[in-house]
Amino acid sequence: MPKLPPCTEAAIFLDFDGTLVDLAPTPDSIHIPDTLPALLTDLQGRAGGALVLISGRAAGDLAHWLPDFSGLIVGGHGAEWRQGGTVQPRVDVAPDSLAMLRDAASAFAGTTPSILLEEKPTGLVLHYRAQPDLQDRVETFTADLSQTHTDFEAHPAKMAIEMRPRGVGKDLAMADVMALEPYAGRTPVMIGDDTTDEPAMAWAQKQGGLGIKVGTGDTNARHRLPDTLAVHRLLKHWP
Numbered sequence: 001m002p003k004l005p006p007c008t009e010a011a012i013f014l015d016f017d018g019t020l021v022d023l024a025p026t027p028d029s030i031h032i033p034d035t036l037p038a039l040l041t042d043l044q045g046r047a048g049g050a051l052v053l054i055s056g057r058a059a060g061d062l063a064h065w066l067p068d069f070s071g072l073i074v075g076g077h078g079a080e081w082r083q084g085g086t087v088q089p090r091v092d093v094a095p096d097s098l099a100m101l102r103d104a105a106s107a108f109a110g111t112t113p114s115i116l117l118e119e120k121p122t123g124l125v126l127h128y129r130a131q132p133d134l135q136d137r138v139e140t141f142t143a144d145l146s147q148t149h150t151d152f153e154a155h156p157a158k159m160a161i162e163m164r165p166r167g168v169g170k171d172l173a174m175a176d177v178m179a180l181e182p183y184a185g186r187t188p189v190m191i192g193d194d195t196t197d198e199p200a201m202a203w204a205q206k207q208g209g210l211g212i213k214v215g216t217g218d219t220n221a222r223h224r225l226p227d228t229l230a231v232h233r234l235l236k237h238w239p
């Protein structure tokens with residue numbers, strides 16, 4: 001168990017898929033453990049509100065899965081924030097640009113039924129979990145897409161490639177959040193499982209905080225937990 005700062009002195013950043021909930025075949029087939037909503041509410045209270053959900057998912061999507069959570073949700077890898085029940089974009093995404101990106105991705109996904117297109121307010125994801133041998137095709141397509149649709153860049157995720165607006169990242173979002181009350185002056189702790197969480201965990205460590213990697217795989221995080229259950233245990237017993 002990593003040595004944690006007291007929750008009254010920590011700014012707690014939690015990734016969602018693969019960290020709070022187990023991965024599932026599709027984004028819509030995840031299971032929210034019965035105890036998770038109360039766990040988050042309890043810790044958020046004990047931490048004086050300094051608990052942030054920070055996800056690649058759209059903020060509204062995450063709110064749909066965790067309707068009891070009233071704290072800050074950073075969605076789309078930082079491209080939008082949900083506060084007080086309202087989602088606000090944090091970057092300008094030109095509607096025409098996004099529409100063209102969606103059209104191209106939709107045409108590509110239409111050629112291969114096992115590729116799943118997930119559309120978000122600020123980007124999209126092409127999932128190949130149903131047929132992992134499509135990885136090269138999806139990587140090549142999204143690399144080309146980022147050359148032709150230059151407002152967006154491709155980021156590998158778990159069995160998926162994300163197209164997100166340029167200049168967006170969980171690390172950048174964390175820096176913005178940490179300038180605000182009640183997070184300012186606290187020790188940032190970032191818990192995540194994916195390559196898209198690595199810059200955020202590195203940023204937390206650079207500020208004197210903690211990066212905690214969930215699961216196997218290379219990481220720059222100095223701490224590791226084996227799975228989502230271990231994360232839940234850590235949250236429950238956070239001093």
Ligand SMILES: O=P(O)(O)OC[C@H]1O[C@H](O[C@H]2O[C@H](CO)[C@@H](O)[C@H](O)[C@H]2O)[C@H](O)[C@@H](O)[C@@H]1O
Pocket residue numbers: 015016017018019022023024025026027028030054055056057058118125127129157158159160162194196
């Ligand atoms: O930043 P996160 O909260 O970890 O979100 C990252 C992406 O998670 C979702 O995709 C991943 O989880 C799916 C459900 O388990 C899984 O089917 C998929 O293969 C994973 O890549 C979500 O769909 C994306 O929008 C998030 O960006």
